[in-house]
Amino acid sequence: MRDALQDWFERAARPLPWRDGRRDAYRTLVVEVLSQQTRIATVEARLPGFLARFPDLATLAAADLDEVLAVWSGLGYYRRARALHALARAVVADHGGRLPREPDALQRLPGIGPYTATALAAQAFGVPGVAVDGNVRRVGARLLAAPDPSDREVRSALTALLWGDEPHDGQGAFVAEALVELGATVCTPRAPACPECPLRPGCRGAADGDPTRYPAPRRRTAPRPWTLHAWLVVDRDADGGAVVAVERRADRGPWAGLHGPPWRDEPPPDAEPLARFVHRLSHRTIDAHVWRASAPPEDADVRWLAAADLAGLGTAEIDRRAFALVAATR
Template identity: 40%
Template sequence: MSRAADAFAAPLLAWFDAHGRHDLPWQHPRSPYRVWLSEVMLQQTQVRVVVPYFERFVDALPTVAALAAAPLDDVLALWSGLGYYARARNLHAAARACVTQHGGDLPRDFDALVALPGVGRSTAGAILAQAWGDRFAILDGNVKRVLARYHGVDGWPGQSAVEKRLWQLAREHLPRSRLADYTQAQMDLGATLCTRHSPACGDCPLRPGCVAHAQGRSDELPTSRPGKTLPTREALLLLLLDAEGRVLLQRRPPTGVWAQLWSLPEARDEAEARDWFARHAGAGFDGGETLQAIPHVFSHYRFVMHPRRWQGVVATPCVRDDDDLRWVPPAALRELGIPAPVRRFLEASTAMRDNGRHASWAARPSSSGDPP
């Protein structure tokens, strides 16, 4: 608004016309559904990673109605590898809410959008601004960084007082027109010039008014998150292969990491693994081969998986194909939502499996087992 908007929005828009991104897949065509999907995929995920997922997703599910009608497993399979799978579950639930409550498309209303699962203040604003040109602010990582530098805002943006101040600044800078371009311009500036490391201040249209640049503090704003050391958790992964080379997969619980994805059965320790194996495959636990450990890092802890493999398993009667436990042929793995490190391990251990009919249960040296 007023003079601040002129000094901020006007040069930003002029820069966007010449140097912004105008060829992103969700811009052609730019429908509310495609904007919504792109915004959700882009939460905590970079453009380069999102683009192929976005194209595959809209190709399979081109409308809100198609998404609402799809089984959740299909949605999770399309999401598999993107991470933060609650986004996919919320997206699916929100599409169904749009069908039952909003006539089959996204509502053009901030409060109604925020009421949808997985849509917060920033995503709702982005949808309204980009799809309709409505005058709403966003505050994603890029905008936080640009505003923190432009105004010299100290403090980690994760702190509520800092975030509140940044929201206020974001609203104050809103222009009176071109909201779709303005929204994209902020994100493009943050992604291409005002980057976290080595920002290209020499090319920045906002440099004349930038407090951080004037004070030589562009490299220390925004303030970094307080450091913390990650705890480590470990678990056993149970890889059971039957005589046809099918893999026994288990659906994960509805909450926690990798919720509702398909993965290998997991045990906290040897005793729990032995018990699980006895109930599902009978005798033979000691014939399993220990394979190379699979390290994985989450945002909040390290996770080391220790896979153990049994081949030619004959399942006990309690192991049947049902909603939570399935024998899956290797070719069908692509159709399921599977955590990325588990998928890599499965693809390696099935593709590299040497048609192993020769020794089946004979122990191989664990140190030279199939690498994940």
């Protein structure tokens, strides 16, 4: 079955830019971290810019976090950028600047979970293993005809199917990537293309006649509402140029370390409304109000930046939408 999977992968895998046969551990790491919760088209578009600015682990480790966040701007899930930066520093400090090869050691690094550790070890170092993400979980659930298998059950079912016992060296390092690709392109959520699937002979879900019953849908919790108010304060510097009050967020929460106008739970007093929009996070729906304020909140620790310099900051999408209104305050 492993040979069939390999044949299929070599024939049918999408020609993504990072599938050029090079086993560059740093580039594989960046691709894996970027790919978490980001569409492949976006990863393809943003990868060259990130690698141009941070071409290797040592450069990334030596950079300021603010600069990393600025290059990451617009990609969302900024904890990934913070963790990647912390990981680079940990590898330089504790591993002589080289990523460790084994999944267990990789998993002890900041931001690396079981999936990324296995995928990275396989793709960068040829260590065989089954990395279970959402795509692979779906494949495993259908192979087992199981509505809600654990990651361990998925891993052991796929291991038994592909190796017979434990993953072993030799052919097999491609497996982690091939299974993710199979889930993304063949064993899709609503319309699995079973006749094209190299795992079809071992699939109980397909044999049952309706593999889309597996896995059972998970109950989603509805995003919680949250109302936030941006205090957009624009002043003039000594030369008459516009300067904007900018706050760097504390090192916790979804936007830790990013810059924006001060956001508070309350609107500024006697303020002029500029805009209101809905901003969605995975677990929150934000009712965002942007106000023209005459002064920052008393508790804010702001810097004053020229309007033209705002584009170079690490900002979240919600901040960029607020800063886009600076022109409206003049």
